[in-house]
Amino acid sequence: MTQVVEYHPATDPGAFSAQILGRELWDHQLAFARSKARYRVVCAGRQVGKSTTLSAVALFEATTRNNVTVLLVSAGEVASRRLLEECTSLALNSPMLSGSVLDDSKSILTLSNGSRIISVPASSRQIRGWPVDVLILDEAGFIDTEIWRAAEPAIIARPGSRVIMVSTPWGGLDHFFRDLWQRGMDRPDEHLESWHWPSTVSPLVDAALLERIQERESPEYFRREFLAEWTDEAGAYFTEAEIMSAVADYELIAPEDLVLPWIGDTYDQRYTVAAGIDWGFSRDANALTMVSVLEDYGQNQNRHGDNLIFYIPWLEARHNWNYADFIDRVVQSGKTYRYEILASEVNGVGAYPTQDLAATLQRQHVAGWVSKVWTDAKRKQSGFSKIKGLLQRGRLILPNHPELLKQLRALEFQQLDSGSTRIAVPERAGHDDLALSFMQSVSMVFPDFARRTIDTNLRLSLDRERPDPDDFVQTRNGLLVPRSPRPVAYMRNFAGWPEGAERGNTQW
Ligand SMILES: Nc1ncnc2c1ncn2[C@@H]1O[C@H](COP(=O)(O)OP(=O)(O)OP(=O)(O)O)[C@@H](O)[C@H]1O
Ligand SMILES: [Mg+2]
Structure with a gap:
């Protein structure tokens, strides 16, 4: 029964x-x-x-x-x-x-x-x-x-x-x-x-x-x-070798520690940077990363000829700072380093702080075009692949900054069927603010324009501060970096509006 x-x-x-x-x-x-x-x-x-x-x-x-x-x-x-x-x-x-x-x-x-x-x-x-x-x-x-x-x-x-x-x-x-x-x-x-x-x-x-x-x-x-199986490929975006071979133990120079000659009633802002900003919300910090062209005093010419190398002169992430304080900090930093362009994210929480940043730069007569950027899968894909390409070619040097390196290691990619790639730090792996602000800044640079010209050579010969050979540190892939590096003086055309960006949307 x-x-x-x-x-x-x-x-x-x-x-x-x-x-x-x-x-x-x-x-x-x-x-x-x-x-x-x-x-x-x-x-x-x-x-x-x-x-x-x-x-x-x-x-x-x-x-x-x-x-x-x-x-x-x-x-x-x-x-x-x-x-x-x-x-x-x-x-x-x-x-x-x-x-x-x-x-x-x-x-x-x-x-x-x-x-x-x-x-x-x-x-x-x-x-x-x-x-x-x-x-x-x-x-x-x-x-x-x-x-x-x-x-x-x-x-x-x-x-x-x-x-x-x-x-x-x-x-x-x-x-x-x-x-x-x-x-x-x-x-x-x-x-x-x-x-x-x-x-x-x-x-x-x-x-x-x-x-x-x-x-x-x-x-x-x-x-x-029909089989209901995930078909995407996924994994770490950067290989450990790509990251570690580009790291050098150089000093990050805070804006307030940057030594500049005083001319008349202002500093001679000879060191130009492209900056990227990632606005945080609750868990995430507000982050600023600067990228510029490294003054290597011709030490890497054997490897790169007249092509110059990019590096990060300064970066910072601030937890629990309100937008106004962080904006003031960014503006203040633009009084020693000279911003050529600042890429600032306007999706998510970024719209208002970006506007406020542009207005504050203008009010305080601090140079810097603010490029309002929309961080979508496509921008991340092109920005991070640019970083990857520059790292592979030895054109980009990373500081030995544990949090930045950790975030770069944590980036994962997924190949989607649509043909696009999603790149993100999975939530369980922690923050992505520095990685994203780095990506924003690199997406503003033009590697083809970062070249040593007669003009830069002339400035070089005038530069009396050339460090001793002892004052250089080295990456694993053999690039030489001054222990206390500076950007190439007066170099400005290496960064600007990225292709496809709305030009002139905000300015000062
Ligand atoms: N318990 C059931 N008994 C009999 N027929 C069913 C039963 N459940 C679903 N069906 C039939 O199977 C077919 C598919 O069902 P349904 O539309 O719910 O599937 P689905 O998974 O939503 O499909 P799709 O992938 O096309 O969205 C339909 O013809 C539906 O009438
Ligand atoms: Mg259905």
Whole structure:
């Protein structure tokens, strides 16, 4: 005699789906629907019944408790509408739920018990502001982490609230969907549980058809869409050798320690730099990195001919400083070092401080064009690959600054299927402020213009401060750097507006 376990539709999603919605869930759908974990994450292939499962669970939650809000967030507009259509048609076909009403905007389904299922695209401002009992993210891998951060707090204060995420494998190592899914696979507990549903778990998906698709599609596409496997390559962006062979134990010279001749009523600002600024928010510091052309007194001419080498004369990151103080510090630093251009990020928190910086430079008559930059994947890709290229060619020297080196080592890349590369310090690895401000400054330099000319040679011969051979330090790849280095005097054309940047957007 087989033992029959009694499931009741009021307490069991499986029984609810079968008896109220008229749809028996498949085994893999049942395991997920019955899980008690507060966060449930599914990485799935095509056609395995994701939408069906999400609709059934949304209706179960909304039906079995009064006055709850289920928020469905989809990556796009169309997907969001389709998912609510699916819920609505399941509800209207059920005699018990036929009193449900879809609003005119087709984004809110209200049940007769006062519960609501709201469906919005991830771009919507409606993500904020609902008290949410069940938060469901469809195609979560395509939803920005910022949206997730905006949506998640809505559930934390609600007793018994739950989160569900389903997606095909998409998103880098530090994307919330991938991170949570991996954790739920590695260490499932009552808080978090994950599932892996390749398309083959569906009893409807036919193996012969899959084989035919596999023959005609690229292996990456097939692995991602049907086997539900991550296909990107990922790893450390810089090799240890690239970083360490470029490090020299030279002195970083703070702006206030830079020795300049006094001419008339001001300093002769002979040392020009390109600067990059990364504005911090809460955990992250505000960071400034200067890059310039190294005065090596011709010591590396055997290796580089007339090409000059870039280096970092000064960098600093300040935690717990407010923007105004940091801006004052940056402006003050521009009274000894001379800014040719300052690249300042305007996305994230940067818009206001960038404006304030430009205004303060102007007010205090400190030179420096402020280039408002938007840090996206493309800018990071081109900025960091420029650093990589310069390091490989021995055209860039790094200071022995533990935090900068740590951040450069922590940078990871992910090759995305779209052909682009994502570069970031994963959240677990700490800060990225110095690495980013360094990237901003390097993206402003023109290596082809950093050349020794007759003009610079003439200045060199006039320069009486040439250090002793003992006062040079060396990188592992054999470059010589004065222990207390200076930029090449009066050199200015090595930095400027990067290609593609809006020229003249802010100035002083
Ligand atoms: N429990 C079930 N019983 C019978 N049919 C089901 C069940 N679950 C899903 N299906 C059917 O399987 C097909 C795929 O389901 P669904 O659309 O939910 O999958 P999906 O993973 O969202 O697909 P896609 O990858 O295209 O978004 C549909 O025809 C659906 O009706
Ligand atoms: Mg679907």
